[in-house]
Amino acid sequence: xxxxxxxxxxxxxxxxxxxxxxxxxxxxxxxxxxxxxxxxxxxxxxxxxxxxxxxxxxxxxxxxxxxxxxxxxxxxxxxxxxxxxxxxxxxxxxxxxxxxxxxxxxxxxxxxxxxxxxxxxxxxxxxxxxxxxxxxxxxxxxxxxxxxxxxxxxxxxxxxxxxxxxxxxxxxxxxxxxxxxxxxxxxxxxxxxxxxxxxxxxxxxxxxxxxxxxxxxxxxxxxxxxxxxxxxxxxxxxxxxxxxxxxxxxxxxxxxxxxxxxxxxxxxxxxxxxxxxxxxxxxxxxxxxxxxxxxxxxxxxxxxxxxxxxxxxxxxxxxxxxxxxxxxxxxxxxxxxxxxxxxxxxxxxxxxxxxxxxxxxxxxxxxxxxxxxxxxxxxxxxxxxxxxxxxxxxxxxxxxxxxxxxx
Numbered sequence: 001x002x003x004x005x006x007x008x009x010x011x012x013x014x015x016x017x018x019x020x021x022x023x024x025x026x027x028x029x030x031x032x033x034x035x036x037x038x039x040x041x042x043x044x045x046x047x048x049x050x051x052x053x054x055x056x057x058x059x060x061x062x063x064x065x066x067x068x069x070x071x072x073x074x075x076x077x078x079x080x081x082x083x084x085x086x087x088x089x090x091x092x093x094x095x096x097x098x099x100x101x102x103x104x105x106x107x108x109x110x111x112x113x114x115x116x117x118x119x120x121x122x123x124x125x126x127x128x129x130x131x132x133x134x135x136x137x138x139x140x141x142x143x144x145x146x147x148x149x150x151x152x153x154x155x156x157x158x159x160x161x162x163x164x165x166x167x168x169x170x171x172x173x174x175x176x177x178x179x180x181x182x183x184x185x186x187x188x189x190x191x192x193x194x195x196x197x198x199x200x201x202x203x204x205x206x207x208x209x210x211x212x213x214x215x216x217x218x219x220x221x222x223x224x225x226x227x228x229x230x231x232x233x234x235x236x237x238x239x240x241x242x243x244x245x246x247x248x249x250x251x252x253x254x255x256x257x258x259x260x261x262x263x264x265x266x267x268x269x270x271x272x273x274x275x276x277x278x279x280x281x282x283x284x285x286x287x288x289x290x291x292x293x294x295x296x297x298x299x300x301x302x303x304x305x306x307x308x309x310x311x312x313x314x315x316x317x318x319x320x321x322x323x324x325x326x327x328x329x330x331x332x333x334x335x336x337x338x339x340x341x342x343x344x345x346x347x348x349x350x351x352x353x354x355x356x357x358x359x360x361x362x363x364x365x366x367x368x369x370x371x372x373x374x375x376x377x378x379x380x381x382x383x384x385x386x387x388x389x390x391x392x393x394x395x396x397x398x399x400x401x402x403x404x405x406x407x
């Protein structure tokens with residue numbers, strides 16, 4: 001069941017507009033109509049650009065899946081694995097664009113990849129949020145086709161997790177030092193969602209599984225674990241998320257706390273996706289919307305003059321180059337809020353359009369997306385030629401909102 005605030009508010013907005021028109025003179029009314037027409041033309045231009053950019057980026061990336069020559073060897077093999085989070089996070093943006101554009105060709109390509117993978121998940125790290133990401137694609141395909149096989153493996157694994165729930169704390173400790181000893185984990189707590197990225201990778205998969213099976217137990221687990229992590233990692237003072245507990249006291253070169261751009265982008269972009277997936281009468285829904293508003297307020301004022309968000313959000317001089325993945329996720333989140341009537345101030349609308357312009361400039365005529373920070377967990381240097389699949393996913397998410405951009 002999808003949640004759409006904008007739809008519920010449209011009659012109210014229409015009534016206000018009509019009342020306003022009725023209260024003005026003919027001259028003022030004509031001026032108002034001219035302004036609306038101009039705005040609509042601008043919106044139409046944005047819609048056309050969104051379609052063009054998304055089609056180029058989506059198709060370029062699909063053509064490169066078997067030839068990721070531009071990705072460093074350290075993550076090339078993982079990027080080529082369709083079940084790994086790097087490619088799976090690209091599919092999240094791609095799925096949304098396919099739904100927006102009704103692109104049946106791209107849909108068939110995604111379905112072929114999923115069938116090739118036999119709709120399986122990676123099982124070396126059964127609890128790890130990253131390895132649950134691809135489940136969103138499988139469940140989406142099941143919704144499209146009615147093929148229950150598409151989510152069978154995901155459901156089997158999640159049932160096992162529910163029977164063997166992790167009990168570790170959320171503090172990020174070195175696996176070896178903590179005695180955990182699992183070489184597949186960066187830290188002991190990663191059997192739960194103890195780092196910011198996890199809130200993009202896993203919770204929506206669990207919620208979608210409840211939606212398609214009708215069994216609320218998956219959503220209940222996701223809701224419980226999401227809020228354990230969010231309450232732990234979110235800073236009410238700054239309106240942003242620490243990447244993990246190791247960052248609580250970390251300072252950047254300018255003495256400010258380290259809030260990672262993409263890390264916050266992951267969480268912020270996930271919130272609209274989770275809100276849409278939740279049943280509209282779910283008791284936690286207002287809480288997710290409130291968190292979304294707080295996070296938006298923390299992020300909206302940190303945009304650079306060029307339209308990007310810094311890799312280190314409170315230290316823009318730490319990495320002075322553009323960074324597209326964090327910018328894409330944040331712009332998507334803000335655009336969604338405007339389109340759904342949650343964020344209504346004029347400044348946010350300008351910030352979204354500026355962010356979108358920055359993303360458009362980062363996409364080459366071929367569709368290649370530049371300025372994407374490589375895999376990491378902190379604000380690292382970025383070159384123009386750096387590109388990664390999740391950066392394309394972020395651009396596609398944003399394009400899906402800009403294709404229906406309405407102020």
